[in-house]
Structure formats: structure tokens, C-alpha cells
Amino acid sequence: MEKRRLVLVGNGMAGVKTIEEILAISKDQFEITIIGEEPHPNYNRILLSKVLQGDTTLDDITLNDWDWYEENNIQLLTNEKVIYIDREEKMITTNVGTTLTYDELILATGSKPFILPIPGADLEGVTTFRDMKDTDEMLAASKKYRKAAVIGGGLLGLEAARGLLNLGMDVTVVHLGENLMDRQLDEAAATLLKKELEKQGMRFLLQKNTTEIVGQKRVEFLKFSDGETLMCDLVVMAVGIKPNIDLAKSAGLKTNRGIIVNDFLETSFPNIYAVGECAEHNGIAYGLVAPLFEQGKVLAKKISGYETTPYKGSVVSTQLKVSGVEVFSAGDFIEGGERKALKVFDEQDGIYKKMVFVGKKLVGAVLFGDSKEGNRLFSMIKKQADISDTVKVSLLQPIGGDSGESVVASMASDEIICGCNGVSKGTIVQAIHEQECTSVDGIKACTSASRSCGGCKSMISELLEITLGDQFVATASKETLCSCTDLSRDEVLDAIRNKKLMHTREVMNVLGWSTSEGCSKCRPALNYYLGMIYPLDYEDENESRYVNERLHANIQKDGSFGVVPRMYGGVTNSDQLRKIADVADKYNAKLLKITGGQRIDIFGIEKEDLPKVWEELDMPSGYAYGKTLRTVKTCVGETFCRFGTQDSMSLGIALEKRLERVGSPHKFKMAVSACPRNCAESGIKDFGVVGVEGGFEMYVGGNGGTHLRAADLLGKVKTADEVIEYASAYFQYYRETGIYLERTSKWLERMGLDNIKAVIENPKQRKELNERLEVALSVQQDPWKKIIHSEKLKSELFEKVKV
Numbered sequence: 001m002e003k004r005r006l007v008l009v010g011n012g013m014a015g016v017k018t019i020e021e022i023l024a025i026s027k028d029q030f031e032i033t034i035i036g037e038e039p040h041p042n043y044n045r046i047l048l049s050k051v052l053q054g055d056t057t058l059d060d061i062t063l064n065d066w067d068w069y070e071e072n073n074i075q076l077l078t079n080e081k082v083i084y085i086d087r088e089e090k091m092i093t094t095n096v097g098t099t100l101t102y103d104e105l106i107l108a109t110g111s112k113p114f115i116l117p118i119p120g121a122d123l124e125g126v127t128t129f130r131d132m133k134d135t136d137e138m139l140a141a142s143k144k145y146r147k148a149a150v151i152g153g154g155l156l157g158l159e160a161a162r163g164l165l166n167l168g169m170d171v172t173v174v175h176l177g178e179n180l181m182d183r184q185l186d187e188a189a190a191t192l193l194k195k196e197l198e199k200q201g202m203r204f205l206l207q208k209n210t211t212e213i214v215g216q217k218r219v220e221f222l223k224f225s226d227g228e229t230l231m232c233d234l235v236v237m238a239v240g241i242k243p244n245i246d247l248a249k250s251a252g253l254k255t256n257r258g259i260i261v262n263d264f265l266e267t268s269f270p271n272i273y274a275v276g277e278c279a280e281h282n283g284i285a286y287g288l289v290a291p292l293f294e295q296g297k298v299l300a301k302k303i304s305g306y307e308t309t310p311y312k313g314s315v316v317s318t319q320l321k322v323s324g325v326e327v328f329s330a331g332d333f334i335e336g337g338e339r340k341a342l343k344v345f346d347e348q349d350g351i352y353k354k355m356v357f358v359g360k361k362l363v364g365a366v367l368f369g370d371s372k373e374g375n376r377l378f379s380m381i382k383k384q385a386d387i388s389d390t391v392k393v394s395l396l397q398p399i400g401g402d403s404g405e406s407v408v409a410s411m412a413s414d415e416i417i418c419g420c421n422g423v424s425k426g427t428i429v430q431a432i433h434e435q436e437c438t439s440v441d442g443i444k445a446c447t448s449a450s451r452s453c454g455g456c457k458s459m460i461s462e463l464l465e466i467t468l469g470d471q472f473v474a475t476a477s478k479e480t481l482c483s484c485t486d487l488s489r490d491e492v493l494d495a496i497r498n499k500k501l502m503h504t505r506e507v508m509n510v511l512g513w514s515t516s517e518g519c520s521k522c523r524p525a526l527n528y529y530l531g532m533i534y535p536l537d538y539e540d541e542n543e544s545r546y547v548n549e550r551l552h553a554n555i556q557k558d559g560s561f562g563v564v565p566r567m568y569g570g571v572t573n574s575d576q577l578r579k580i581a582d583v584a585d586k587y588n589a590k591l592l593k594i595t596g597g598q599r600i601d602i603f604g605i606e607k608e609d610l611p612k613v614w615e616e617l618d619m620p621s622g623y624a625y626g627k628t629l630r631t632v633k634t635c636v637g638e639t640f641c642r643f644g645t646q647d648s649m650s651l652g653i654a655l656e657k658r659l660e661r662v663g664s665p666h667k668f669k670m671a672v673s674a675c676p677r678n679c680a681e682s683g684i685k686d687f688g689v690v691g692v693e694g695g696f697e698m699y700v701g702g703n704g705g706t707h708l709r710a711a712d713l714l715g716k717v718k719t720a721d722e723v724i725e726y727a728s729a730y731f732q733y734y735r736e737t738g739i740y741l742e743r744t745s746k747w748l749e750r751m752g753l754d755n756i757k758a759v760i761e762n763p764k765q766r767k768e769l770n771e772r773l774e775v776a777l778s779v780q781q782d783p784w785k786k787i788i789h790s791e792k793l794k795s796e797l798f799e800k801v802k803v
């Protein structure tokens with residue numbers, strides 16, 4: 001049967017969740033294309049607050065990585081905006097001229113932040129908080145400036161303010177109303193919240209109406225309607241959102257605040273649907289993921305031709321994601337008229353709880369200071385169950401305190417544990433018993449619970465403990481390799497060695513993986529571990545590698561590639577430079593850039609040209625894409641510098657030639673400086689060398705990236721040969737004991753510097769590590785050369801396979 005063409009506009013949370021639901025029920029019905037204006041694969045927008053708070057990175061919050069699209073045969077166009085829908089021809093056009101026809105079209109264009117229409121809103125330093133670009137802008141500003149003003153004291157504004165405080169800025173929240181989070185909290189809870197956040201260092205200006213943002217080029221201060229001002233050099237506008245309906249409106253679909261949809265998410269025009277924040281159902285456009293995911297489920301069934309109950313709207317609950325503050329709000333929480341409130345206020349411990357009833361039905365709740373019962377109350381609100389007077393009062397007791405009973409234990413099977421993804425206690429218990437999910441990650445993989453805000457993780461953990469007893473304690477104390485197995489990395493490696501397992505599939509079969517194919521986390525990890533354990537016999541599985549490693553180049557936003565040839569020790573010559581210039585001209589490179597690792601990146605090469613570019617360069621691969629040694633940065637050293645005490649360039653080149661190509665758990669960067677002035681920045685490298693009088697100091701575990709870490713002193717040696725011996729042993733020890741994707745900075749903290757030192761300083765162990773490394777090095781080949789000389793690889797990788 002010919003597949004129907006399904007086009008999704010908007011690569012965000014609601015749209016991609018709908019596609020996941022479609023794939024789960026009818027994998028082969030559609031040929032799917034997703035078009036997203038942002039340059040990234042689908043990421044968890046909710047966790048941008050955590051990225052801003054410095055707790056995590058874009059990689060960590062990616063929900064569906066590039067490989068997921070490829071594995072599911074989804075064509076993904078990023079950095080493209082759909083600007084036109086031809087309803088009659090059933091065709092869309094993007095801003096770069098791509099046209100695509102569709103049988104079914106889903107609009108999931110999300111929302112746009114509301115920008116106050118005041119003078120100065122377009123000044124430099126004024127931003128919103130909606131996407132990764134905004135988050136990057138705030139992260140960058142925090143490195144240069146000190147004073148931030150956040151306009152809007154809602155959920156978003158407060159989470160932004162907390163993030164900026166974490167980044168070391170002075171933060172003032174400017175709020176129009178009398179109470180913070182006025183859409184979610186009553187006066188009592190808002191007052192407690194303000195006090196708590198003030199303790200954390202946040203400042204507030206309430207009942208302040210901003211009339212102007214003033215500055216020459218960049219913002220300098222805010223002006224308020226009462227004539228007062230506030231000095232600031234960063235302004236974050238968080239004053240609400242409006243559904244993004246521009247495209248739908250221009251296509252003539254019926255719109256109001258959002259795109260009008262019926263109970264099956266159908267718009268006013270056949271075969272066009274809307275889902276997520278852009279959709280308006282019964283007069284409501286939602287701004288939280290739980291209702292959007294509910295919509296996605298209904299739409300997936302509808303579009304796949306399955307019978308479905310109609311979408312009848314959602315009751316919502318919210319939780320603020322600021323550490324140290326527990327706030328929960330759900331339903332109709334303001335009393336008055338027939339809505340009667342039941343409240344407790346423990347002033348000493350700063351706990352406030354309120355439930356609002358209509359007759360015997362719970363219709364709303366606000367919790368401050370202790371929000372453990374939040375999801376349970378939310379379940380009751382959703383079910384509109386009758387609650388007796390005794391239960392009413394018992395709901396306000398601190399469960400788990402006096403009685404010893406846990407909240408989770410007392411929940412009924414159909415009560416919701418994960419509000420974002422609508423997953424009940426019963427579903428999780430079933431996954432534990434029937435799918436043998438025994439960790440929070442396992443539950444996430446089996447049911448999606450905890451995949452969004454993560455607020456339910458502690459309840460899931462508790463439920464696992466209650467359901468599995470001792471067995472959970474055993475599995476909880478270890479981190480599993482991935483959600484396909486309950487075995488830890490060490491247990492898997494032991495089994496590979498003891499049972500002589502030689503292939504990724506064999507490992508999965510013999511060790512009882514819960515999935516037949518594994519996942520994008522375990523496949524590359526197993527490929528690495530097997531290669532490390534059996535350097536001579538294991539045949540690398542290219543298809544288990546991430547796309548950059550598979551193609552030996554770095555894929556860029558626009559789908560072209562960056563090519564970085566090796567320049568040992570950052571030293572080059574006119575011949576190499578000429579070749580790079582010729583290749584750049586011939587293959588229309590878009591940019592030549594000197595990298596931080598002292599070499600040249602040739603950007604903008606098309607995939608099919610890569611083998612020809614490598615051949616014409618005739619230089620080794622710089623592995624700028626690899627989990628292996630990247631570069632050895634060097635200073636000019638004693639050869640030219642009057643401060644130099646050692647020959648840093650020769651040592652750097654020797655180290656790079658010795659350690660290149662062989663795989664490691666993550667990338668490995670090195671540097672050699674010839675004196676303590678440290679021009680090569682040896683203090684922030686995985687292995688850094690500093691020349692001193694009479695020898696070299698060796699520093700380890702440094703990192704100059706997201707998690708900045710100064711390297712620790714490993715030791716001091718006299719000769720360059722000793723440096724090479726120590727560095728090789730250290731690298732091999734990391735290869736053998738590191739967890740796949742663990743940088744040495746984290747590895748060192750996990751293993752303990754003293755323990756690592758004890759191994760590396762032991763002459764016997766150092767020698768053995770060097771010998772084992774030698775074996776691994778003996779079979780390495782330059783991958784570019786290998787591909788150039790293989791017609792099979794060239795055609796498989798660069799002609800047939802879609803990236």
C-alpha cells in the first residue's frame with residue numbers, strides 16, 4: 001500500500017510527541033517529514049530552566065536525537081520555516097524555497113513570547129525565554145554583565161530569575177500584580193513564595209508597570225509609570241505567551257487566540273490539524289505539556305484511522321521548578337460563592353495547604369512548602385470524585401509523618417503519578433511487573449513517566465521501592481548502562497569478558513536486553529566497550545556510531561559538513577595551507593576557521609564531496625568528531641620564546657602521533673606549555689603538561705567546557721619520554737575504566753585522584769597499561785584513507801545512506 005505523506009510543521013514537544021504516538025500505533029502508514037524553524041532536533045523545552053540554572057546542557061535535554069529521525073525514516077528539515085500553505089494543491093513552501101506536498105498536515109507551531117509594546121523593547125540586552133537561542137543569550141550575558149531585570153513574576157519569570165541568580169547575576173523581578181504567580185497562587189502562598197525567594201537572593205518590585213526600556217545601544221535602565229527607575233544591563237521579558245497562528249491565519253484557517261480545533265484536533269479545513277500551544281480548543285489555548293500530550297494521543301489515533309474518544313479539554317496543574325521551593329497549584333483554587341476552602345497554615349515550618357471544594361468535590365488546591373500530595377490531589381480534582389468529610393481533613397495531614405504511610409502507597413491504582421505525561425500508578429506497576437522495568441530510567445523508557453519536568457521522579461522511585469522491595473535497593477544503588485538493561489556498566493563488561501561475548505547483538509541476546517535492537521545509548525557504548533576489550537578481534541560496527549563518527553566529519557546546522565585535517569601540535573606549513581586553500585575554493589567551502597585546538601576547520605562541504613576533499617587534502621583526519629584524542633595544543637616554547645624552558649612543540653607532536661586514532665569513552669584534549677605562563681592552557685585539558693626548570697609537571701582532569709574544571713597535579717617528571725609514558729598509561733586507564741560518554745573531569749572525580757595516581761605511579765601497572773595501549777594502537781588506520789581506498793565504503797556511506 002502506498003504510504004500517505006504526513007507533514008508536521010514545528011519540531012517541538014507537542015508535534016513530535018504526536019509523531020511518536022503515531023509511530024507506536026501505525027509505523028508503516030506514513031512517509032513523514034518534520035520541518036522545524038530551530039536548528040536543533042526536538043529538545044525538552046521545559047528543561048531550558050535547568051540549562052539556565054547551569055545544571056544541564058542541550059545534549060542532556062534532547063528528547064529525540066538526530067539518529068532517532070533517521071532510525072524512524074523521518075525526513076527532518078531544521079532551520080526552515082514554513083511560510084505558505086496551498087490548501088488546494090495540498091502543498092507547503094518554506095522560507096528557503098523547499099516545497100512539499102502532503103496528504104495530512106499537522107500544525108504544531110507552539111507560541112511566541114509576548115513582547116511588551118513599549119519603547120526600547122528592541123534594544124540589545126532585551127530577551128525573552130522561550131528557546132535555546134534565548135538561553136544562550138542569557139548565559140553569554142551573565143559572563144559579561146551583572147544586573148538583570150526579569151519582567152513578569154509568573155512561572156517563567158521566576159525560573160529565569162533563579163537561573164540568572166545561579167549564574168552570579170543580581171536579579172530583580174518586576175511584576176505588575178500584587179502577588180507573584182497570580183495565575184496559580186492565592187495571596188497567602190504568593191507571600192510565602194516571595195519570602196522564600198528573597199532568602200535565596202532574589203529582589204522584587206511588585207505593582208510596577210514598566211513604561212520604557214532605556215539605553216543608547218544596549219539597555220541601561222527601566223522606567224516605571226510611577227517615575228522610578230531600575231538600572232540593569234539584561235532584561236528578560238516573561239509576561240506571558242500568545243499562540244503562534246501566523247501561518248494558519250495566512251492559509252485562511254479559522255483562528256481566534258489560537259487555531260480553532262474540534263474534539264479531534266481538526267481545523268476548519270480538511271486534512272489539516274493543529275496540536276499543542278498553537279491550538280485553541282473550546283476557547284482555551286493551553287501552555288503546559290500535559291494537555292498537549294493528551295491532544296497528541298487523540299490526534300495520533302484520529303489521523304491513523306483508529307477509533308478514539310474525543311478530546312474534551314484538560315484540567316491543569318503546575319509546579320515551580322526552583323530548587324528549595326515546593327509550590328503546587330491545580331484547578332480552581334480561589335474560594336468564593338459555592339467554592340469553599342479548607343486550609344492549614346504551619347507558620348513555623350512555612351507550610352501552607354489549601355483545598356477548594358464545591359460540595360463534596362475537590363475542584364482546586366494550592367500547596368506551599370510541602371507538595372508531596374500534589375499529584376494525588378490533582379487526580380481527585382480530575383476524577384471529580386465525592387470526598388467524605390473525614391477524608392477531606394485527612395488530606396491535609398502530613399502523610400508519611402505520623403502514620404508512617406507513604407503518599408504513593410496510599411494512592412489508588414488509577415491515580416496519576418506523572419502529571420506531564422498522564423501516567424497512572426497502575427501503569428507504572430504494570431511496567432514493573434510485565435516489562436521488568438526496575439529503575440526510574442527504565443520506567444521512563446517503558447511509560448514516558450518522568451520524561452518532561454522530572455517532578456515525579458521521587459514518587460516513581462518510591463513506587464519502585466514499594467513494589468520491588470529489596471530487589472529495588474539492589475538495582476537502585478547502581479546506574480544501569482541504559483534503560484534496555486538492569487545491568488550496570490561494570491556488570492556488562494564483566495559478562496563480556498567472562499562469557500567471551502564478541503558482538504553487540506550477542507551481548508544484548510545473552511544478557512537479556514529488553515529491546516531487540518538496543519537503543520541509541522547502549523549501541524554506541526557497547527561498540528566502544530567491545531573494541532576496547534578485544535582490540536585485535538572486534539570488528540567495529542560503524543552503524544552503531546553517532547552520525548559524525550560514522551561519516552568522519554562534523555554535520556552542521558545546514559546539513560553540510562566541517563572537515564578538520566590533523567595538524568600535529570598545531571604546527572603547519574605552506575604546503576598544507578595551500579592544499580586547504582585549493583580544496584576550500586574547489587568545493588565552495590563556506591568558512592575557514594582556526595579552531596581552539598590550533599587547526600583549521602573547513603566548513604560547508606557537501607556529504608558526497610567528503611571523500612574527494614580528503615583525497616585532495618592528503619592529510620590525516622583530525623578526528624574533530626571522534627571520541628578519541630582530539631588535539632595537543634602547544635605553545636612555541638624554547639624554540640622561539642624567551643621564557644621557554646622546554647621544547648613544547650616537539651613533545652606535543654610526539655604525544656599526538658602516539659595517541660591519535662584509538663577510541664576512548666569521550667573526547668580527550670591535551671596541551672603542552674613550555675613554562676608556567678601556560679600559553680597553551682594546560683590547566684583546562686584532560687591531560688596538560690607544563691614545562692618547569694628541570695622537567696615537566698603533568699595536570700589531569702581539566703575541562704574548559706560547560707562544566708569548567710581546573711586540572712589537578714598528577715605528578716612531576718624529568719624527561720619528555722617519561723611524559724609520554726605517563727600520558728599513555730593515564731589515557732589507557734581512562735579507556736579501560738571510564739563510562740562511555742564520561743569526560744575525564746567526571747571520571748577523575750568518580751575514581752578519586754589518589755586512586756588514579758596510585759595506579760599510574762606504580763611502575764609495573766604503568767608498563768602494563770602502556771603495553772595494552774600498544775596493542776590497541778597497532779591496529780588503528782586513518783579512516784579517511786581507508787574510505788578513499790574502498791569503493792564499497794564510499795558508495796555505502798556517501799551515496800546511498802541518508803543522514
Ligand SMILES: Cc1cc2nc3c(=O)[nH]c(=O)nc-3n(C[C@H](O)[C@H](O)[C@H](O)COP(=O)(O)OP(=O)(O)OC[C@H]3O[C@@H](n4cnc5c(N)ncnc54)[C@H](O)[C@@H]3O)c2cc1C
Nearest residue numbers: 010012013014037045046081082109110276277287288289
Ligand atoms: C523555560 C520554559 C519552561 C517550561 N516549563 C514547563 C513545565 O515545567 N511544565 C510544563 O508543562 N510546561 C512548561 N513549559 C511550557 C512547555 O514547554 C510548552 O507548553 C511546550 O513546549 C509547547 O509545545 P509545542 O510543541 O506546542 O510548542 P513548542 O515546543 O514551542 O514547539 C513549536 C516549534 O515550532 C517551530 N515553528 C513555529 N512556526 C514554525 C514554522 N512556520 N515552520 C517551522 N517551524 C515552526 C518553533 O520554532 C518551535 O520549535 C515551559 C516553557 C518554557 C519556555
Ligand SMILES: NC(=O)c1ccc[n+]([C@@H]2O[C@H](COP(=O)([O-])OP(=O)(O)OC[C@H]3O[C@@H](n4cnc5c(N)ncnc54)[C@H](O)[C@@H]3O)[C@@H](O)[C@H]2O)c1
Nearest residue numbers: 152153154155156157174175176182238239240287319320
Ligand atoms: N513550571 C512550569 O510549569 C512552567 C515554567 C515556565 C513556563 N511555563 C509556561 O510557559 C508559559 C509562559 O510563562 P509566563 O510565566 O510568561 O506566563 P504567565 O502568563 O503564567 O505569567 C506572566 C506573568 O507576568 C505578569 N505580567 C503581565 N504583564 C506584566 C507587565 N507588564 N509587567 C510585569 N508583569 C507582568 C502577569 O501578571 C503574570 O503573572 C506559560 O504557559 C507557563 O505555563 C510553565
Ligand code: SF4
Nearest residue numbers: 635641644675678679
Ligand atoms: S608558555 Fe611560556 S614558553 Fe610557552 S609561549 Fe608562553 S611564555 Fe613562552
Ligand code: FES
Nearest residue numbers: 418420452453454
Ligand atoms: S510530572 Fe512532569 S515529568 Fe512527570
